[in-house]
Amino acid sequence: MKSFISTIKNIWKIKELRERILFTLLILLVYRFGTYVLLPGVNRAVLEAATSSSAPTDILSMINAFAGGAFNRAAFFALGIMPYITASIIVQLLGFAVPYFQKLQQKEGESGRKKLTQITRLLTLAITLVQGGAYLSWIKSQGAIDPNIPESIFWISNVIILSSGTIFAMWLGEKITDRGIGNGISLLIMIGIIATLPQAFIFEFTSQMAAGGLLIFVIEIAALFAITMVCVLIVQGIRKIPIQFAKRMVGRSSNIPIQGARDYIPIKVAAAGVMPIIFAQALMFLPSTVSQYFMGETTSSTGFLAQLTDISSFPYNAVYFILVVVFTYVYTALLVNPKQYAEYLKRQNAFIPGIKPGKPTQDFIDAVTTRVTLPGSIFLGLIAILPAVVTLFGVNQLFAYFFGGTSLLIIVGVVLDTLQQIESYLLMRKYDGLVKSGKIKGRSSSMQTIGSDL
Missing domain, CATH: 1.10.3370.10 (SecY subunit domain)
Structure with missing residues (x-):
């Protein structure tokens, strides 16, 4: 304290x-x-x-x-x-x-x-x-x-x-x-x-107390905490691609070989952060808009379009999951450009051990990014549809929004980004950071080390 x-x-x-x-x-x-x-x-x-x-x-x-x-x-x-x-x-x-x-x-x-x-x-x-x-x-x-x-x-x-x-x-x-x-x-x-969190928390607590399920409420809070910690780990998880500098220019002297000068390219498991969730969620709003314009006030409660407006239905969650996975790859491709990394390494006279410079380096970085993004995208998709899953176990819909899905990922991602910026100010003024060891890694840190110059 x-x-x-x-x-x-x-x-x-x-x-x-x-x-x-x-x-x-x-x-x-x-x-x-x-x-x-x-x-x-x-x-x-x-x-x-x-x-x-x-x-x-x-x-x-x-x-x-x-x-x-x-x-x-x-x-x-x-x-x-x-x-x-x-x-x-x-x-x-x-x-x-x-x-x-x-x-x-x-x-x-x-x-x-x-x-x-x-x-x-x-x-x-x-x-x-x-x-x-x-x-x-x-x-x-x-x-x-x-x-x-x-x-x-x-x-x-x-x-x-x-x-x-x-x-x-x-x-x-x-x-x-x-x-x-x-x-x-x-x-x-x-x-x-967050504005709706107190109301959701109080409503879930009173509902469980009325049903005599205080233990169930405690289990829900514990599960929410565990899921939040997993989200933090995934958001901050990286795959380090080691690089080595062959030689560097020191002052006006000739090139001096530097033995063991190593760095790394950080490829984040969830490099796209929260944006694929936001993108997918925004697209899922379109069916309700279509139903308002073309079906009017008497929209049928059956049919595929109606199911796409029900966040507890299987079609909604299946489409939502696929959109999250697709947008994760799309947004990661925008953030992580293997060609730029390869060109940067070539200019800095650096290389990935065991990989030839140029096109082979580009292909290697692209392959690593693709493999790392796959589990990250699946995780984001699963977290996105988690509210619909937990409602099947009796969790109130209002509280389920924070139990997983878009709400949790946005809160975790944005809080980490904000804390990372605050910590950078503290470290620049030679104060201690927000954590005793290491540093907070927000989404903006995905281009750190050599990637920061791209």
Whole structure:
């Protein structure tokens, strides 16, 4: 406890770090405030009555969890940041299929990234307009529109407000990234998820106590702790590819052979981090949007499309698992470029022992990355569908969101990233880190050592 208090004091002593933490907390407070600002023309009492009786396995409940409860409250940030995530998916996929986007991603450096960011923002706006219309259709289906307001004014004004809310949330996330601590977009998603944790915990506790199952509740907490620890191990797990430097230039002297000068390339088991889960989850929102537009209020409770909106159904979890595995490989391919590694090693006069420079090195790194990514992707897929599994053992759906799946992975990944950034500030000022030995490895550390220069 004394060490923990000392660490907090050290964090507060660093002016820049203190300002970044306070700025992040302020932005998160603004975001949470926006999740309680009601859209004009919505009858909150009617909407609360309708959502309170909705099935907990409905896909809309998952959207509401990501939005921190704003979805069911018809708030300013009802759509949250998910339209931006969907736009990011589309842009990432276009980077594989369209030469123009490939050029922007791989060859044009900072200017290319700026163009991609601008394209993503415009696409986010277009997606928000579509999803905003679907969301208002859902509100209308619940009978929660104030009859005293003309319907045309209600639709036009609220589509604009919902779009503004998503763009504003995206701007808040970018400000956190630039002037705060951690990845802003991920933090906004995490804070929305954590907002529902106390309610889920209390509801599960009271339910088990009413049934006389205190021991069952303790077992659930122990299982949750164990699963969290496994997630931390997988997120931080790496496969080290050893490299050796043949010789280096020292000052103005000639090349001096350095015997035993070794380093390594860290290939993470889950190099893609939480992004495949977010991407897959965003795509799983599409069936509900389609059903709103093309099937209207009388959507049948049977059929494949209906099952894709039920997070407890087998088709939903099968598709979800496959998407997570696929996106893990896709996003890892974007992060880990074997060709760039091979070229870097060649420029630095370094090599992997037993592997020839050039194309053989590239192929070796690619093969190792593929093999390491396979168990990582399967693990991410299994964790993603774990909430549906634990509900079969009697765990309440609301609490199951945190028992595994998207919520747990996002929380673990974002917390590790944030702690890693805080620790870097502490170490730069020659303070002790957050742990007694070693260092915290967030997702950003996947390009450490030689990869940091790529």
